[in-house]
Amino acid sequence: MKFNRLVLALAMIAGAFQAPAIYAQTLDPHTLTLFQRPPKVWPTYNGDYSGRRFSTLKQINQSNLGQLKLAWMYRITGIPPLRGVGSPQIKSTPLLVDGILYFTVADHVFAVNAHTGDLIWRYDWVDHGGHLEGQRGVGMYGQWLYFMTPDDWLISLEAKNGKERWRKKIADVTLQYFSSMAPLVVKNHVLVGVGGDAMDVPGFLEARDPETGALQWRWWTEPLKKGDPGSDTWPNQAAMRHGGGMTWIPGTYDPKLNLLYWGTGNANPVYAGQSRKGANLWTASIVALNPDTGKLAWWFQASPHDTHDWDNVETPVLFDATIDGKPRKLLAQATRSGYFFVLDRTNGKSLVSKPFSGGNWSKGIDEKGQPIPNPEKQPLPDGSLINTPAGGGTNWPPPSYDPQTQLFYVNAQLGYSINYLYDTSAHPQGYGGGGQSLDTRSALLALDIRTGDARWKHIAGGKAGLVKSAGVTGGILTTAGRLLFTGDSGRLVAFDPASGKILWSQILAKNVSNGPETFILNGKQYLVVGAGDTLYAFTLAGH
Amino acid sequence: MQRQFLYSLFATAILLPLPGLAQQPAKPPAHPNRASRTAQFLGLGPAPDQAAAKKGKVLFGQNCSSCHGENARGGEGPNLLRSIVVLHDQKGEAIGKVVRSGPGMMPAFTNLTDQQIYQIAEYLHEQVYLATNRGTYGEQYATSKSSGNAQKGKEFFAAHCASCHSVTGDLAHIGSKYPTVDAIQNRFLWPRSRQQAVQGTVTTPSGQKITGKLKQLNDFDVALTDADGHYHYWPRQQVKVSVQHRLAGHRALLPVYTDADIHNLAAYLLTIK
Numbered sequence: 001m002k003f004n005r006l007v008l009a010l011a012m013i014a015g016a017f018q019a020p021a022i023y024a025q026t027l028d029p030h031t032l033t034l035f036q037r038p039p040k041v042w043p044t045y046n047g048d049y050s051g052r053r054f055s056t057l058k059q060i061n062q063s064n065l066g067q068l069k070l071a072w073m074y075r076i077t078g079i080p081p082l083r084g085v086g087s088p089q090i091k092s093t094p095l096l097v098d099g100i101l102y103f104t105v106a107d108h109v110f111a112v113n114a115h116t117g118d119l120i121w122r123y124d125w126v127d128h129g130g131h132l133e134g135q136r137g138v139g140m141y142g143q144w145l146y147f148m149t150p151d152d153w154l155i156s157l158e159a160k161n162g163k164e165r166w167r168k169k170i171a172d173v174t175l176q177y178f179s180s181m182a183p184l185v186v187k188n189h190v191l192v193g194v195g196g197d198a199m200d201v202p203g204f205l206e207a208r209d210p211e212t213g214a215l216q217w218r219w220w221t222e223p224l225k226k227g228d229p230g231s232d233t234w235p236n237q238a239a240m241r242h243g244g245g246m247t248w249i250p251g252t253y254d255p256k257l258n259l260l261y262w263g264t265g266n267a268n269p270v271y272a273g274q275s276r277k278g279a280n281l282w283t284a285s286i287v288a289l290n291p292d293t294g295k296l297a298w299w300f301q302a303s304p305h306d307t308h309d310w311d312n313v314e315t316p317v318l319f320d321a322t323i324d325g326k327p328r329k330l331l332a333q334a335t336r337s338g339y340f341f342v343l344d345r346t347n348g349k350s351l352v353s354k355p356f357s358g359g360n361w362s363k364g365i366d367e368k369g370q371p372i373p374n375p376e377k378q379p380l381p382d383g384s385l386i387n388t389p390a391g392g393g394t395n396w397p398p399p400s401y402d403p404q405t406q407l408f409y410v411n412a413q414l415g416y417s418i419n420y421l422y423d424t425s426a427h428p429q430g431y432g433g434g435g436q437s438l439d440t441r442s443a444l445l446a447l448d449i450r451t452g453d454a455r456w457k458h459i460a461g462g463k464a465g466l467v468k469s470a471g472v473t474g475g476i477l478t479t480a481g482r483l484l485f486t487g488d489s490g491r492l493v494a495f496d497p498a499s500g501k502i503l504w505s506q507i508l509a510k511n512v513s514n515g516p517e518t519f520i521l522n523g524k525q526y527l528v529v530g531a532g533d534t535l536y537a538f539t540l541a542g543h
Numbered sequence: 544m545q546r547q548f549l550y551s552l553f554a555t556a557i558l559l560p561l562p563g564l565a566q567q568p569a570k571p572p573a574h575p576n577r578a579s580r581t582a583q584f585l586g587l588g589p590a591p592d593q594a595a596a597k598k599g600k601v602l603f604g605q606n607c608s609s610c611h612g613e614n615a616r617g618g619e620g621p622n623l624l625r626s627i628v629v630l631h632d633q634k635g636e637a638i639g640k641v642v643r644s645g646p647g648m649m650p651a652f653t654n655l656t657d658q659q660i661y662q663i664a665e666y667l668h669e670q671v672y673l674a675t676n677r678g679t680y681g682e683q684y685a686t687s688k689s690s691g692n693a694q695k696g697k698e699f700f701a702a703h704c705a706s707c708h709s710v711t712g713d714l715a716h717i718g719s720k721y722p723t724v725d726a727i728q729n730r731f732l733w734p735r736s737r738q739q740a741v742q743g744t745v746t747t748p749s750g751q752k753i754t755g756k757l758k759q760l761n762d763f764d765v766a767l768t769d770a771d772g773h774y775h776y777w778p779r780q781q782v783k784v785s786v787q788h789r790l791a792g793h794r795a796l797l798p799v800y801t802d803a804d805i806h807n808l809a810a811y812l813l814t815i816k
Contacts, residue, residue: 084584129586150586174630176585176675198585198675200625238617242625382690382806383728387798416797418732418805420725422684427616429624429674436725438733439794461762461779470761489761505763 025098025159027140029185034254034318039520042096044250045137045182046398047517050318051252053400054478055518059525060540061481065494065504067541071526072117074110076533082106082132090530092137092182093398093475093515095145101528102145102159103535106132106180109147111162114521114528117537121162127151130178131195134396136250139183139190141210146190148179154192156213168213170194175201184250186260186291189216193247193262197309198430200242200268203283205251207294217294221245221264221282230281239276244268245283249313249396253291254329257346260291261318261331265311266303271379271433272423279304284312286333286341288348298348301370303337307378308361308419308435310336310392317408318345319401321449332449334399334410336392337361339371340452354452356445357393357412361386379419379433390417390435398475398515400484405497407446407455409484411472414459415440442471444486446500456500460488474529475515485527487512492529492536509534581678591668599666602659606652615670620649624671635664685723689810691803696811699804704731707792710815718815728809732797737789743767745775746783760784 027043037048039057046053060068076088082105094103094112100120101112109123130150138157139146144165145157152171157164170192171177176199184191189207203221208214222243223231234240244267251262267276267283282296284303289296302312316333323330331345338357343350350369355362361378362371377386391413399410416438423432444458460471473487484497490511494504510532518527527538578590603615610620623629632638639660645651655663673679700710708714721727743757745765753775755767765784766776788794 084580084586131584131586133584172627173586175627178586198587198677199630199671238622376802380802381686382724382802382809384802385732385797385800385805416733418725418728422680423674425614425616427612427622429616431677431680434677434680436729436732438729439790439797458762461760470759489763491763493762502762 025100026143027097029141029187032255034256040096040098042094042517042519043140044095044184045093045139046250046252046315046515047093049186049253049255050401051315051398052317052319052403052478053398053476053515053517054402054480056480057518057520057525058479058481059520060479060483060518060527060538062483062496062503064540065483068504068506068527068538069541070506071537071539073537074112074117074119074535076105076108076110079105079108085132088533089510089513090533090535091134091514092530093517094528094530094535095138095140096517096519096528097140097159099521100159101535102138102140103530104135104137104147104182106135106150109138109145109157109162111159112535114519114526114537117535123147123157123162123164125149125153125155129173131180134180134248136180136396137182139185141185141188141190144210146183146185146192146210148181148183148192150178150180152177152179152194154179154183154190154208154213156210166213168208170206170208175199177201179248181248182250184253185210186253189291191251191260191291193249195246195248195265197244197246197266197268197270200244200429202241202243203245203247203265205247205262205289205294207291219289219294219296221247221287223281233279233281235275235277242268243276243280243283244270245280245285246311247313248311249315252316252318252331254318254345257329258290258292259297259345260289261316261345262287262289263311263313263316263333265313266306266309269423269428269430269432270309271307271419271431271435272421272428273305273307273378274424275426275428276305280306284310284337286312286316286331286343286348288345300341300343300348300350300368302333302335302339302341303373304370305373306337307373307433308337308386308388308392309390309431312336313396314394315398317399317401319403319449321403321406323351323450330449332401332408334394334408334412334445334447336394337371338388338393340408340410340447341369342449342452343369352450352452355393356410356447356452356454357414358386358388358416361388379421379435381421381424383418383420385416385418385438387416389413389415389440390419390437397473400476400478401449402478402484402497404478404480404482405446406449407497408449409476409478409486409497410445410447411474411476411486412443412445413440414443442473444472444476444488444495444500446497458495458500458502474512474531477516477518477527479518485516485529487529487531492516492531492538506538508536577681578676578678582672582676585676587672587676591672592665593669595662595665596669597666599659599662599664599669602655602663603666606655607663610649615667623667624674629664629667629671632664632668635661638664638667681725685725687722687724687813689724689806689813691806691808691810693807693810693814695803696807696809699808700811703796703799704792704808710812714812714815716816718813722813724809724813727812728805731793731808731812732800732805733793734790741789742787744785744787745777746785747777748781757786760786
């Protein structure tokens, strides 16, 4: 069976595996392919390398949703409120390997029995700074887990007991770098990125050796020196090396093309662009990198010369589809800038560039398909109104692509914002401005990958309740059971991915806060979702 | 910039020989909640010692600004807000070493006392804090000077706002209540606090109509309290709900405004003291 082979392959790599008959928590990244994985695992943040968050499982399907019931719940206890954030919120997507779920909140890793919801171990870190706002989960290689701390340590743990193997400092928290990413394991590379735009520091993505943590390569999101490719999009060295562009959400990977796809964050200073005239490559972009060398293969900039805090880190989703009668290898991204892009992932050439939320910050698109910023709609000292909310058209919660409907699903924000330039000096620092959202509402959109048009949209109704917000929340999962799962107003909801009709819902204690996932254990399909401080698992009654 | 961690860990060891320990606590900012909430969220330390920073600013002007720029953001010498030494400094100990030794092109300043170096350091930490902590921006950059034309704003008000609002009635003194450009604009564009008080009417399957203050309204649930204060709940699919949006007029204007309209209206409303 495929998974046993996977375990054995790993045993050779790990060199420490004694008895394959005994269940052990191991994962060999070499056995993972673009769109396929064994049904018994959820081995990466997105479940596979594609970022589609589509599962071929269909035990749970449109015909039997009425039998879906709670199997267990695991509530985080014994952790005090997180500094500056409050009660821990599960934003990570748990990994599932050999019946154990591994998930995180800032400073803490949990291993929970996926059959019962019992805690097996917990790892606690004491941070010395950094943001505790988010933590997206762990990466896994062999018997080892990889976890990033708010203060920029990459920590390797033993999966069996949560014991620390080693730690490596990847950035300086005193410069306002912080780390919240789920490390992505590709071949023998642990890929890690950073966050933080309160100070003006350059972003980077780096690869580490899974055995030792040694640095293999580092790719900076800005050119290193004037004269290098891309440096003509910056006015000077100082602006370029303080230009932002963080890498805080796991990217995706095509093993056949051997290309890694990553989104980069907004440029710095965030709202004040006067000291960094130019397009500011490679901030607010999608980049394709060779995972063995860190060399840039192609790039596409989603928000050239960004002045609206539009991190472009949203998952670059990979899928294959027939366009105009030809099979194509594609990449799609719904971005904070409010644009939906579909690119040829072999070369970055644009097929679709269309706004799904506002878009009047741009004057249209250039010959490469990239939006052209409208100088009149950049932040102004007296404010400039745009028809996209201040947080952008969407954010980090993972979207989904369903090959059965050939639609791309995203939880979007619609509305307006007014954006101010505060620091008008020649040398602005930090944010230098800010935005205020006006009349926003959330919507689940089903985007046509050929046109970018919304085939259907579900605008979440109404007004906030007493304890939960009214609106779609968290990430999205689609399945071969013709189901789309996401959060809406404090519930986990199943939609019909073809029509947008609500088919089923379950009240949870808090809003859905992560991307739902699914897998098979002992012949039962599980649906697992995080909402606030609690992880919930559902199965069908009678199974 | 996350100095509080080192403060708590090494408070005695590091701070004893330094004059900082004798200082009064920093004066709290005018809006402590927003600034300190953001500082906490960002993992910044406490606000720097403002009294020392004030003295440090003068000393910086006398000794440092000719090379490092008026506000330390660089000139002939480097930008000190992005200096690794400054960012790692706690209370002047690291900055002091550089100032006294004068590495590279920089002259050595042997005449400055420990107290003065501490004050310069606090000035630099304050500059970093003010740039990094966006929770301080509202106060830092508050301005009542609008680029708009108040007369045109008055005309816009008459054409688009006067059917619901009056500057001698509900909006009397609005310019005093929201005295800055961003505050008054954010208020008239979308008065968020008014958004919460939504009235709704629910029509039940039997045709009964109940009007009240909506407590919950989403894709699944409707709840309201009626005029007598009773709480009612219905599954959303079983009833019809009509909502009286108090902000319907504001919503209708958002696609209509030009930036100039907004600036003009702000200039006008800021005159309504």
